[in-house]
Amino acid sequence: MVPNEIPQSLGLVRLMQHFKWTWIGLIASDDDSGEKFVQTLKPMLTRNSICVAFTERAPHVPSSSMDYAFREQHFKLYSSITQTKAEVIVVYGDTDSLLGLKLFLYASYQTALTPIGKVWITTSQWDFTSNIALNRWTLKPFHGALSFAVHTNEVPGFRDFLGTLNPYQPQGDIFIQQFWHTVFNCLVLYSSLTIKGGRNCSGKEELESLPGSDFEMKMSGQSYSIYNGVYAVAHALHALYSSKSKKEATGKEHLLELQNIQPWELHPFLKNVRFNNSAGDEVYFDENGESSAGYDILNWIVFPNESFVRVKVGHVDPWAPVGQEFTINEAAIIWNSRFNQTVPRSMCTDSCRPGYVRTVREGEPLCCYNCAPCPEGTISNQTDADHCDRCPEDQYPNRDQDKCIPKFMNFLSYEEPLGFVLASFALLFSLLTALVLGMFIKHRDTPIVRANNWELSYVLLLSLLLCFLCSLVFIGQPGGVTCLLRQTAFGVIFSVSVSSVLAKTITVVLAFKATKPGASMRKWLGRRLASSIIVSCSLIQVGICAVWLGTAPSFPDLDMKSEAGHILVQCNEGSNTAFYYVLGYMGFLAIVSFMVAFLARKLPDTFNEAKFITFSMLVFCSVWVSFIPTYLSTKGKYMVAVEIFSILASSTGLLGCIFIPKCYIIVLRPDLNTREQIVMKSKSGTQEL
The missing domain is CATH 1.20.1070.10 (Rhodopsin 7-helix transmembrane proteins)
Known part of the structure; x- marks a missing residue:
């Protein structure tokens, strides 16, 4: 139930266009998926007049933290980030492949290195919160970041269900025991986990009391996709057994048949599944078998006490009516403190004001240009104009050459x-x-x-x-x-x-x-x-x-x-x-x-x-x-x-x-x-x- 990545790439382009960011940096994981992402996104950016200031690879964390090549690569990456005029940097990769980048950014934030105040835009593959031990002190550089996440919604009863969890019920669930041991710093009885001088877990600890950096009381995008996937399979099975081609059988026969079902038998029914889940979202697959789920755009807000919240500020829905595929609530976004809550500008060259036209710098990307005044008798009435236009015959340019004004009727009158x-x-x-x-x-x-x-x-x-x-x-x-x-x-x-x-x-x-x-x-x-x-x-x-x-x-x-x-x-x-x-x-x-x-x-x-x-x-x-x-x-x-x-x-x-x-x-x-x-x-x- 994971959606196609193409709508995510289109959403990235629309986000750049909305804020008029035409000069961006691109960091991708140093693997095949990162290469594929770069090769997919770059042509989209070029077609929409968005230039890439630099493209860098984020190396995987080596077994030895003192690995010289690893440090050299990250210092090179750091130089690219700090020396560019691009204020927006897109990051692609999964949690493991980008762990080194996350650690290095935090190190630069804490040391004498210049803190990097950029607009970070991350893709759905990178889950910031997957490593609880690191979250409390590695999220500071990402204050004000925007991230794409697989669409999720509030599932009724999910918070209540989380409230019933404890490390002793059900017995044998080692994942809950490990999680409990990590976030509450206590010892779960009858488990293999140990802690020096630690207290025992009572089972009455409340997940709701945990800070957001440790645990969030709502379903993540990945969990929501799994939730929808399970229900989609259930609906497909129901359709399979409700079809006329199946004979009625006892419950025992059903169980035997279920064990013998082949994937190819279920596939036609799964492809035609269409239902509304308990959160009110419609779940279905397109003709290519892709999920109907879109992407949420989240704004990361990190507080001084190292807690954080993720606020939904936009949505990418590839199935929405034309013109409504991308939505963004600009007023709800909290930017990095470096920008003083003004919309960041990320351009190679400052915009050419009306009355001027862009002229290309030889040997540089199209986004890097000079601004030249419009020739005499012409105007440009928009920023970053590619050409100047002549006024209609009955009008002429004003002094600033940014609009046409009516010409004066000139004849010998009695009034003059x-x-x-x-x-x-x-x-x-x-x-x-x-x-x-x-x-x-x-x-x-x-x-x-x-x-x-x-x-x-x-x-x-x-x-x-x-x-x-x-x-x-x-x-x-x-x-x-x-x-x-x-x-x-x-x-x-x-x-x-x-x-x-x-x-x-x-x-x-x-x-x-x-x-x-x-x-x-x-x-x-x-x-x-x-x-x-x-x-x-x-x-x-x-x-x-x-x-x-x-x-x-x-x-x-x-x-x-x-x-x-x-x-x-x-x-x-x-x-x-x-x-x-x-x-x-x-x-x-x-x-x-x-x-x-x-x-x-x-x-x-x-x-x-x-x-x-x-x-x-x-x-x-x-x-x-x-x-x-x-x-x-x-x-x-x-x-x-x-x-x-x-x-x-x-x-x-x-x-x-x-x-x-x-x-x-x-x-x-x-x-x-x-x-x-x-x-x-x-x-x-x-x-x-």
Whole structure:
């Protein structure tokens, strides 16, 4: 009824995994069973990323305690234990084969040698308490140890049965007599045991009064297995004699048949046995004939008075549902005093904290590694990470590179200083343009307004007002509508403005030529000429924008790669070629206006608006020539800010150069805003020409 050792090995691995012990020592008895255990356990440990710091053999105790080779082997073993960083040591072997190790550890504990404060993990083959004479002084080094033991349970009536035992009943039981003689230090009458000056055993000594190091009032794992084995055989025999293949017989015939039963006859019935024992445990065998019993995990607690207790802190049940095969009560474990009741750490290298990745040390086990920071743009959110991961596109690593955090949406908003200042200037110049327009409307009958084609002035002022206002469309989070309106509205409105300036310039030139006697230019003068210039030039820009919107319209776009930690919310122009066609056409109109105005700069003073148009076009062209390289070298909201600044600067240049001089005369020099003054300047200008 002894269970298979494979579940014990699996339980050892699960125990290491639970406490994250990845660097352990391994000591096995120096025999075939120890070699088999090592060869079975090591591959399991390797598959689960647990490394063995050292593997040593525990030699058997020689006949002479002064055996030199024995002492040398144990000193070598002692060096391996004390010099390793492994805090956990697994020990495999039976009681006899590990007696030397037990004695040597106690000797190191009692002498000047450094006491070994480790987490000892022993297997079910090693019974600490089998040698009563040694228990009281050899268990100290094993305080806090964990041991695997064949599963046992409280059998009803067993403690009462132990209470009835005495060395005289039943007579002839030499095992009880020897035990009584050893633990109570008394002489059993009528036995062959002797003791100098000893007292006689009364038979009333109580086993319950013995310390735990001498005797425990509960069934051990081995005894529990024997108990279940006896009952399993009894159930198999009952099934055998209850089968239909057996004839009914008298009790005497039963006895004769029982003596003649062969093992092979009982085996099929024993294999199918399944019952609950008196402790409530189910007993059965699997298809391989293995016992259903698992393993208990015991914690050894040794007190200063050399007494001890074994506390069950876990269980290994290979037949339990998936995920429940291994259980451990971590809070119930008492560790070696060296660890101050904190869970021991047994690792070759300290854990790599989140934000770092493990890098293998050349020529060393995988459990020995260096910790390197994650590469830029990646994170690790767990300890001892084997690799770093990139964040999703809408997130970026925090400073410690141990988690991803959402990126900030980056666009030119009204709340930030730059957006607020640009919006304020746009509104300020819009208000100023509206005031100039109102002033021209109020003084529309004065000579200076009428002499400069007041209708074109109104159109130009209205278009400039819209230019200032259209810059507000560029501020705020881009959306589908705003992306469609931004460049197209800007292109069309600016084309109207520049077309108005061109119409003004051409009108000035034609008006001067029409004043010469016999001039044929008079028929070209009038509202239709100016309107035709504005409409035709503007329609070309409207056509360009219509083609742009029809083929590759602008749309909101998220640029997640240009700036770390930010998502650039911007308008994708759809077609950069169309955008530069819009700018190019405006530039063409501005250059034509500049050339015409430059040629007409020396016309009579009455028509000297050409000089101001020349300056305004010079400002306009300078702004937009500077705009292109600056625009291409920026990203995100700063690209938008550059375009808004160019719109405001060029519009302000037109407003200031063309209309401020006239406003100066209207407001501050009304004496110059008379017909006589205009006629006088006109005559003087004509004479100069």
